[in-house]
Amino acid sequence: MISNLTNKKLVFKYLILVLLSVFKTTAFSQVQVIKGGGMTDSTSWFIYNLESVNKAKREFNYTLQKPLQGVNGCLRITSANATSILLWQKLSVKAGETYAIDGAIKTNNVASFWSEITLSNVPPVEGVDYLPNNGADLVQGFSTWVGCGPNINGLFSADACNGKKKYTVPGVAGTSVDIYYGLKIGSMANPMPNDLEVLIDELKMTRDVNVGNDITAVSLGTIDIPNLNIKIPSGIRAAQLKSSLSVSPYSSFKVLNNANSEVSNITAIDNTMKILVTSENGISKTFAIQTSLPGLTLETLNNLNANVVDYNTRNIDISGASNITITGLNNPIKGSILNLKSDNIWIYFPNIRPSLVYKNICPQILLNGAVAVVDQNIRVEEYLEGTMLISQPITYQALQLFAAENLAGTSFQLNINNYYRAAQLGTFNTTAKSFRLKKGYMATLAQNEDGSGISKVYIAYDNDIVINKLPVGLYNDVSFIRVLPWRWVAKKGWTSGLAAAEALNAHWQYDWDNASTSTLDVEYVPMRHNKNWNSYANINNKLKSTHALGYNEPDRPDQANATVDEAIAAWPEMQKSGLRLGSPCPSDAGPGLTWLYSFIDKADALNYRVDFVAVHWYKGGQTARQFYDWLKGIHVRTKRPIWITEWNNGANWTCCTPTFAQQQTTIGEIINMLDTASFVERYSLYEWVGNTRQMFLQNPVSLSPAGIVYSNNTSPLAYNPNKVNNIITGVDEVVEETKTEGLGLIIFPNPIENKVFFQSLKPILSVLITDITGHQIVNYDQLENNSIYLNNLDPGIYLMNIWDGQKTWIKKFIKR
Numbered sequence: 001m002i003s004n005l006t007n008k009k010l011v012f013k014y015l016i017l018v019l020l021s022v023f024k025t026t027a028f029s030q031v032q033v034i035k036g037g038g039m040t041d042s043t044s045w046f047i048y049n050l051e052s053v054n055k056a057k058r059e060f061n062y063t064l065q066k067p068l069q070g071v072n073g074c075l076r077i078t079s080a081n082a083t084s085i086l087l088w089q090k091l092s093v094k095a096g097e098t099y100a101i102d103g104a105i106k107t108n109n110v111a112s113f114w115s116e117i118t119l120s121n122v123p124p125v126e127g128v129d130y131l132p133n134n135g136a137d138l139v140q141g142f143s144t145w146v147g148c149g150p151n152i153n154g155l156f157s158a159d160a161c162n163g164k165k166k167y168t169v170p171g172v173a174g175t176s177v178d179i180y181y182g183l184k185i186g187s188m189a190n191p192m193p194n195d196l197e198v199l200i201d202e203l204k205m206t207r208d209v210n211v212g213n214d215i216t217a218v219s220l221g222t223i224d225i226p227n228l229n230i231k232i233p234s235g236i237r238a239a240q241l242k243s244s245l246s247v248s249p250y251s252s253f254k255v256l257n258n259a260n261s262e263v264s265n266i267t268a269i270d271n272t273m274k275i276l277v278t279s280e281n282g283i284s285k286t287f288a289i290q291t292s293l294p295g296l297t298l299e300t301l302n303n304l305n306a307n308v309v310d311y312n313t314r315n316i317d318i319s320g321a322s323n324i325t326i327t328g329l330n331n332p333i334k335g336s337i338l339n340l341k342s343d344n345i346w347i348y349f350p351n352i353r354p355s356l357v358y359k360n361i362c363p364q365i366l367l368n369g370a371v372a373v374v375d376q377n378i379r380v381e382e383y384l385e386g387t388m389l390i391s392q393p394i395t396y397q398a399l400q401l402f403a404a405e406n407l408a409g410t411s412f413q414l415n416i417n418n419y420y421r422a423a424q425l426g427t428f429n430t431t432a433k434s435f436r437l438k439k440g441y442m443a444t445l446a447q448n449e450d451g452s453g454i455s456k457v458y459i460a461y462d463n464d465i466v467i468n469k470l471p472v473g474l475y476n477d478v479s480f481i482r483v484l485p486w487r488w489v490a491k492k493g494w495t496s497g498l499a500a501a502e503a504l505n506a507h508w509q510y511d512w513d514n515a516s517t518s519t520l521d522v523e524y525v526p527m528r529h530n531k532n533w534n535s536y537a538n539i540n541n542k543l544k545s546t547h548a549l550g551y552n553e554p555d556r557p558d559q560a561n562a563t564v565d566e567a568i569a570a571w572p573e574m575q576k577s578g579l580r581l582g583s584p585c586p587s588d589a590g591p592g593l594t595w596l597y598s599f600i601d602k603a604d605a606l607n608y609r610v611d612f613v614a615v616h617w618y619k620g621g622q623t624a625r626q627f628y629d630w631l632k633g634i635h636v637r638t639k640r641p642i643w644i645t646e647w648n649n650g651a652n653w654t655c656c657t658p659t660f661a662q663q664q665t666t667i668g669e670i671i672n673m674l675d676t677a678s679f680v681e682r683y684s685l686y687e688w689v690g691n692t693r694q695m696f697l698q699n700p701v702s703l704s705p706a707g708i709v710y711s712n713n714t715s716p717l718a719y720n721p722n723k724v725n726n727i728i729t730g731v732d733e734v735v736e737e738t739k740t741e742g743l744g745l746i747i748f749p750n751p752i753e754n755k756v757f758f759q760s761l762k763p764i765l766s767v768l769i770t771d772i773t774g775h776q777i778v779n780y781d782q783l784e785n786n787s788i789y790l791n792n793l794d795p796g797i798y799l800m801n802i803w804d805g806q807k808t809w810i811k812k813f814i815k816r
Contacts, residue, residue: 028208037203039075045087048126054081067104068153070201079196084186088124091179095171101139102157103203110196112189113149116141118182136697212248213279220244220335229288235295239265239363244335250280265363331360339366340391350386354520357387383488398441399483401432406468420481421449432478437465444578446480451575455609482578489523492715493684504711518544530560540577550584555595564598571608585614600638614643620650624673635679641723644683651689664705671713681718721775751814754791768801
């Protein structure tokens, strides 16, 4: 009997401990960030009279009366004439935090009255009416214009007739943000039927702070709540343990050694270590660690091709040429260590952005046992909406030159990012005849040391590129090479401002300058804006950028203001960068296209490389189809892919101002067109052309209806190898002889309309069509009557690899 009673008491005690732990996890305290909200004095407030003639009278700690929910003294504001007064203070808060806004208020029967609370990143200016972001920053308010105001005795949260009761701080979650809290009170009635009298008290901006400091889950093991310890497998590293832990909301944790120092991610966990969990309000709790569970088995995977949801709770050595897609969200390798043991491992996370892979996943990645360090021993690159993690170091040699054709003879390997000119190329200066470019890199080859002369950009975006014989103009004549890491950027971009680009889920951005840099999530494209600004050196030294833009609207006196001849004269400076180059971008007015076409014609005549054409478009009252036809005409005329670096549905200088709903519909139609137009590489919308045409109601958080459409849109890859300018600068579009003397092979006709015929001594077994950079387009392993149809092939210059079982011929041809 005693034993049973004792057992029941122990069970009851255990249940109480569990319940207390649960209650602690969900318990909250409240934080008030407004100072002086009790209105007993003015020391915490800046006070501006926005109406300079009639200044309202203000009395702090007024005790003769108070609002119904007031406490002790309050603020009394009175005026016999029209007036406007602003009380404000600057608050330092964290982005992503949500606050409840409230305050007690009492008014008399006043006419044309307002009392409004705003929270904004725009600071007030004395003497200037305060309506930040055109009223979008109003949080709560009373106004006789919208049906409330006179004879109020209550709370802002319960009785205000416009605004909202909750406020979430804008910006990147966790970053510090300065926000301006403003209370504006006034009346415009003049004369007033009754004197203005407003009582204010207990202004609050509060946030519930979680006081929980528990470990709530350990995916690697178990939790012993009463004894404050966890059990995990032996041999676990700190990164594995950290990724497997879940703790109380808003709390943080550290893994400490017996000297109370935080251990590194690579450290093996032992029983002397502990976990310190700290609640949001700063209270800590310590959990002991017991490595008493069996260790994880080491798995070895070689030359792996896999598509999985996750690799949780595993120790894996991966080697060889491996391509892995992991589709899970957040951290799909929770509790695991992946040790990458070759430089040809590609892990694709299609649903996780690069910054999150860097933060949450890279700590669990090793390179031959060493900690992963981005841009040192591992690459983390944007790939559409996700991330490509590549096991290649900064010292990786992505390009190999050969002294003979067909990758034969002596060779020379080139590092990435560096400039290779005559001195650096050594004996390979003007002697290279073939090369291999590894997947995931771009290489610019040019005739002259400064990047000018005959040149070509090769992009190995999905496979290695093998050029068995360099084309005329580069064969035995290369004196400039630069190899850069490629980024698999989507089409959608933004004009100016990283925070706004991130809010719109854009993949690239530019700012009419060249001083900024790319982030993991957003590529920065530098621009030489005009003849004098900004320095070319900024472009030439840029890392993590693959493209550069020429002058902005050179046809306009208020922009770059340059003639075609001036722009052409300066273009060799752009070629020094080795980046992929976009033309100067004219305005969409009639003279703009005339300027552009003249520039392209002169660049082609001088062998100046221009890889794509940049344009602007602000035509009002036009459909997506009309926009498409306009772009297609430019593409056909210039024979280059297109970037639209500024565009909108009209502008404040054109016709047809849309409503918010009309703008939403039209923007959706246009971006669908741009995403499906194969010759459009990239686009970036410009919003400052009228309120209803903007993407933000409050930059960069509150999106307009059109902004929501733009943000939610998932655009495809920007680079389309079938639409690039395949003409090597300085090489005429002359097809080589269609008859191979002495070898019995003839192809005809050339140029080709739809069908090509072969005459040969031996049967043709296969024909592989590639573009001139070596990318495979289509393979024919069965020929009908010694012919193949090419009617689905886009116009351009291609290579034909013809195989008869013993020998391969490589023939260049034109598809009309």
